[in-house]
Amino acid sequence: MATQTTFLDTNELVLNMGPQHPSTHGVLRVILKLDGERVLGTECVIGYLHRGVEKIAENRTYQQFAPYVDRMDYVAAVSNGLGYCMAAEVLGGIEVPERAQCVRVILTELNRIASHLLWLGTHALDIGAMTPVFYCFREREEVLKIFEKYCGARLTTHSFRIGGLQYETYDNFEKDCHTFCDWLDKKVDEYEELLTTNRIWVGRTKGVGILDAEACKAYGVTGPVLRAAGVAWDLRKAQPYCGYEKYDFDIPTCQNGDTYDRYIVRMAEFRQSTRIIRQAVDSLPSGPIKGKVSKVFKPPIGEAYVSIEAPKGELGYYIVSDGSVQPYRVRVRPPSFVNLQALDEMCRGALIADVVAIIGTIDIVLGEVDR
Amino acid sequence: MEEILNSPYVFPAIATALIIAVFPLVAGYIVLAERKVLADFQVRLGPMRVGPYGFLQPLADAVKLLLKEDIIPAAADTWIFWGAPVLSTFTALTAFAVMPFSDRFYVADVNIGILFILAMSSIGILGLILGGWSSNSKYSLLGALRSAAQMVSYEVPLGFAIVTALMVAQTLSMQGIVQAQYDKGIWIAFSNYGLMLIPTALFIIAGVAETNRAPFDLPEAESEIVAGFHTEYSGFRFALYFLAEYASIFVLCGVAVTVFFGGWLRPFANVGFLEVPLNVIFPILLFLLIGGGCGVGTMRVSQAYEKGIMAVLTLAMLLVAALFAIPAVNVLIIGFFWFLFKVLILIYMFIWFRGTFPRFRYDQLMQLGWRYLIPISMGGLVVNGVVLLLTS
Numbered sequence: 001m002a003t004q005t006t007f008l009d010t011n012e013l014v015l016n017m018g019p020q021h022p023s024t025h026g027v028l029r030v031i032l033k034l035d036g037e038r039v040l041g042t043e044c045v046i047g048y049l050h051r052g053v054e055k056i057a058e059n060r061t062y063q064q065f066a067p068y069v070d071r072m073d074y075v076a077a078v079s080n081g082l083g084y085c086m087a088a089e090v091l092g093g094i095e096v097p098e099r100a101q102c103v104r105v106i107l108t109e110l111n112r113i114a115s116h117l118l119w120l121g122t123h124a125l126d127i128g129a130m131t132p133v134f135y136c137f138r139e140r141e142e143v144l145k146i147f148e149k150y151c152g153a154r155l156t157t158h159s160f161r162i163g164g165l166q167y168e169t170y171d172n173f174e175k176d177c178h179t180f181c182d183w184l185d186k187k188v189d190e191y192e193e194l195l196t197t198n199r200i201w202v203g204r205t206k207g208v209g210i211l212d213a214e215a216c217k218a219y220g221v222t223g224p225v226l227r228a229a230g231v232a233w234d235l236r237k238a239q240p241y242c243g244y245e246k247y248d249f250d251i252p253t254c255q256n257g258d259t260y261d262r263y264i265v266r267m268a269e270f271r272q273s274t275r276i277i278r279q280a281v282d283s284l285p286s287g288p289i290k291g292k293v294s295k296v297f298k299p300p301i302g303e304a305y306v307s308i309e310a311p312k313g314e315l316g317y318y319i320v321s322d323g324s325v326q327p328y329r330v331r332v333r334p335p336s337f338v339n340l341q342a343l344d345e346m347c348r349g350a351l352i353a354d355v356v357a358i359i360g361t362i363d364i365v366l367g368e369v370d371r
Numbered sequence: 372m373e374e375i376l377n378s379p380y381v382f383p384a385i386a387t388a389l390i391i392a393v394f395p396l397v398a399g400y401i402v403l404a405e406r407k408v409l410a411d412f413q414v415r416l417g418p419m420r421v422g423p424y425g426f427l428q429p430l431a432d433a434v435k436l437l438l439k440e441d442i443i444p445a446a447a448d449t450w451i452f453w454g455a456p457v458l459s460t461f462t463a464l465t466a467f468a469v470m471p472f473s474d475r476f477y478v479a480d481v482n483i484g485i486l487f488i489l490a491m492s493s494i495g496i497l498g499l500i501l502g503g504w505s506s507n508s509k510y511s512l513l514g515a516l517r518s519a520a521q522m523v524s525y526e527v528p529l530g531f532a533i534v535t536a537l538m539v540a541q542t543l544s545m546q547g548i549v550q551a552q553y554d555k556g557i558w559i560a561f562s563n564y565g566l567m568l569i570p571t572a573l574f575i576i577a578g579v580a581e582t583n584r585a586p587f588d589l590p591e592a593e594s595e596i597v598a599g600f601h602t603e604y605s606g607f608r609f610a611l612y613f614l615a616e617y618a619s620i621f622v623l624c625g626v627a628v629t630v631f632f633g634g635w636l637r638p639f640a641n642v643g644f645l646e647v648p649l650n651v652i653f654p655i656l657l658f659l660l661i662g663g664g665c666g667v668g669t670m671r672v673s674q675a676y677e678k679g680i681m682a683v684l685t686l687a688m689l690l691v692a693a694l695f696a697i698p699a700v701n702v703l704i705i706g707f708f709w710f711l712f713k714v715l716i717l718i719y720m721f722i723w724f725r726g727t728f729p730r731f732r733y734d735q736l737m738q739l740g741w742r743y744l745i746p747i748s749m750g751g752l753v754v755n756g757v758v759l760l761l762t763s
Binding site for chain 2: 013015021022037124127128129130131134135138194195198200201203204351352353354
């Protein structure tokens, strides 16, 4: 920024964006310091959706708390539930049957698709393309229908239980999954046709909000944002859980770490997810769906940290047990919260229009940021 | 009585009153059409609640806006805040004065017609800037600054494109431009060995920007600056801005049609044997088709009042179709029909853009304007001028 040399001094403008703003994805408040349209710095104000989820955990039994985690990242509720159940299982030393693990993978990947669809729609809407959001919701509806048929709930599904699953899959579950995967692959082609080579879209996203691998690691940023910077880090490969090691899939990465690359990575993840779902559905073993868990779940004294690859990045649960029916402490490492820290770094020197693009590309859910 | 009727002021006065009275309704229905067309692109239905298939939605919207509380922010500059939307609406509607709806229906045919429209649209920017400034809100201010920069820069290629067309038409009068296209036997868009397509395309691109439509809708980019210059406006004042926006879209499409696409002339205006198919059969078939659609709609709606409205619409469409069959009436309305038909196609295109493109960023918009559109429009002017000189 060139220093002002004349006596006509210009002032910076402080603009308050949110918490009631169309494109801060909920109740994020960003205070922007502007020089004209150029952003000099940002400050995030969070906590408008704070519900004290971690504190609630201390007053509920392990099973009672499970539905609460669905309300954190509510667009990827299944992933939240998976992470929590896995942490509790590690704590209690419970073996989860093969079939349950396989169904968990299928549902989690379906949820990843749903979450990415919502991201794509709102991200495109932020950048001004108003049509993709309706297509994305049409496809997301199919995922929600599968959830609804499986467990009766669409959004906050609470589909997993500590030790396995509550419900057996419904008739035609496999067929529904296959039909959906085939259909989605075609639809992803359509989105790509609409956006990937669109000159305006490329202009709006390429080179915007660059976060290189070093910065990503410094901030602890994970998920597609990290992979777009060229780091092939995916917990499903790095420390496989739920039998992910059995499936054949790639980790899509890009090099530049800008908004466009993050878009490309997520678009590729759609295809990888359908690939995993197909394999999992085809190899779905028969058998029990729930391990041996006593009605009163009392894990031994100890602690456990389990992290999974949620759609938005590394989702970790740290649970401390004092041997009672209630956890002593639950701490969540939400990907949205950690990734949001990088907003300031990405926004400096950008324009206002870039800020909304960057907020969209981090893919935050405020329920998870504030908890 | 005779004297009054023969006075040169009577017909323009009636036409003016008609435009002012009818256009707000037309604008409302353009909005409805936009919502319906967008809904069609976006796999949804659009407004369906008020009236059959949402046909009464514009009326409901208008009533709602009129009944809303009239809010003026405490920090606003009251008089300017009050006057800015009026200025915008006034200039947008005034531009209709020289709009050649048909060979008979126009308010005035002045010899500087096109200049008048450009002048009015330039003054219209003031309404936006003043509105954004006087709101005393940061979002409004940003929107106003964006619109000022955008409209001023895109007026240049717009002007150059029109100048190029004027070189071909050799007149500034709107009626004269249409007449020139009739004499040449070709629309200006396709004349000059197809070279005029350059300014035509530029005019449409710059026109989209000039009217703040997507993908150039930065002044009111809702995902960035909430609603831009009219963030603080509500109720009737907001309705005025809305009216002004749609009026200027209509005017711009009207200018594009008049200057480049033959105005109220039918396609191939000089080819005699197309007279009957294009001027009689085509409109009759079109309105029969619309009437048939309304008829099918009548069957499908359930409530009695909805059935009534659809039946009336069906009958009206059939009546219009019948009017085109009467030679004496056909002559009167055919120009009007073609003008509106072409304008609506252009407006459909505008909506199509909105459904397809992401939004430009501020700096990219300026780049596109100054680095590409203006040089290309100047080049188009020179090339067309040289070709005109060589062939005349």
